[in-house]
Amino acid sequence: DAGITQSPRHKVTETGTPVTLRCHQTENHRYMYWYRQDPGHGLRLIHYSYGVKDTDKGEVSDGYSVSRSKTEDFLLTLESATSSQTSVYFCAISDPGQVSYEQYFGPGTRLTVT
Amino acid sequence: DAKTTQPNSMESNEEEPVHLPCNHSTISGTDYIHWYRQLPSQGPEYVIHGLTSNVNNRMASLAIAEDRKSSTLILHRATLRDAAVYYCILRDRSSGSARQLTFGSGTQLTVLP
Numbered sequence: 001d002a003g004i005t006q007s008p009r010h011k012v013t014e015t016g017t018p019v020t021l022r023c024h025q026t027e028n029h030r031y032m033y034w035y036r037q038d039p040g041h042g043l044r045l046i047h048y049s050y051g052v053k054d055t056d057k058g059e060v061s062d063g064y065s066v067s068r069s070k071t072e073d074f075l076l077t078l079e080s081a082t083s084s085q086t087s088v089y090f091c092a093i094s095d096p097g098q099v100s101y102e103q104y105f106g107p108g109t110r111l112t113v114t
Numbered sequence: 115d116a117k118t119t120q121p122n123s124m125e126s127n128e129e130e131p132v133h134l135p136c137n138h139s140t141i142s143g144t145d146y147i148h149w150y151r152q153l154p155s156q157g158p159e160y161v162i163h164g165l166t167s168n169v170n171n172r173m174a175s176l177a178i179a180e181d182r183k184s185s186t187l188i189l190h191r192a193t194l195r196d197a198a199v200y201y202c203i204l205r206d207r208s209s210g211s212a213r214q215l216t217f218g219s220g221t222q223l224t225v226l227p
Contacts (some may be wrong), residue, residue, distance in 0.1 A: 033214065041157065042201065042217030058214055092155045101146070101205065103215060105157030 003027050004106040006091050012112045021109050023091030025071075031057075032074040033092040033103065034066060036085075043090060046052055081113045093096040119200045123222040134187040134221055136202030141182050146205045148215070149176065149187050151198040158201065158217075161187065162221045165207070197225045 003026030013019050025033060031050050035043040035058075045058030047066040057065050065067045074102060078085055091106040119137040126132040138147065149161040162169055162176045164185070169176045175188040189196055201220040 040219075042219055043215070044212040044217075048214065058127055091159070100209075102148075102160035102163070103158075105159065108155075 004091060004104060006089075006094060006106040006109045008109060009107065010110045012114060013074045013081050016080050017110065019081050019113075020090075021076040021111070022090055023074045023106060025074075025093050027104070028071060029093040029104075030071075030094040031096070032068065034064070034076045035090045035092065036060065036072065036087040037090060037108075038087050046076065046089075046114060050075070054057075065073070074078060078111075081111075083113050085111065086113045087089055087111060118204060118218055120200070120202050120221045122219065123224065125224045125226060127226050128194060129191050132189040132196070132223065132225075134200050134202075134223065135184065135191075136186070137184045137206055139183045141204055142206070144206050144208045146207050147176065147178060147182075148203045148205050149174070150201045150203065150215070150217075151196075152201070152220070153198045155197075161200070163205075163223045174224070191222075192225045194225050194227060197223055198218075199223070210219050223224065 007022045009073045032046040034046040037043045040047045044060045046060055046064050047058055049068040067075045089109045092103040094103045115166040146163050146165055148163040150158040150199050153163050161169050162174050164176045164178050177186045199220040201217050203215050
């Protein structure tokens, strides 16, 4: 299994509070991604990073920011959490050297905003 | 991105083969066909991918139609552990590894003992 951990694994927070989710990898992969998954939807990309300090927006980036100061860590921040951000968040990694371009996913973080 | 169409759900008996279909009639010449699966309460995992030719790996086989407008993921002997949502995804090979994967709703596979 690819070495990807996410923390916390579960979090309950109140509307309006800031929340930071962490993704940590030990694979030295260049690319990292944050997705969210909601009932009735497949995974949707929030933000991704193609290197340290290089990030870009995905399909559903409003209300989220990211930072990547080290290869191994990719942080997702909800500046002011809303109930619509209640979801399961998955981090993924990939490496341009892989022929298959496969993405490896972390175990997920279940976030509940009350 | 080109769209894929999969059945919402399928059932299979344990130890029997399973054929999971995917239609992608608007596929372009630069699209790879990728399959991922998501076991309950886990993140998705890569299963297999192909471009034009049929592909085999330790997990599954991928059969691609000659016109590439459809493909079939084949699990040769389903086990209870194969119960998952299976996603068929098209990925533009010219975009590099950073391009997102666009997940549809997938096929929920139920394996009956």
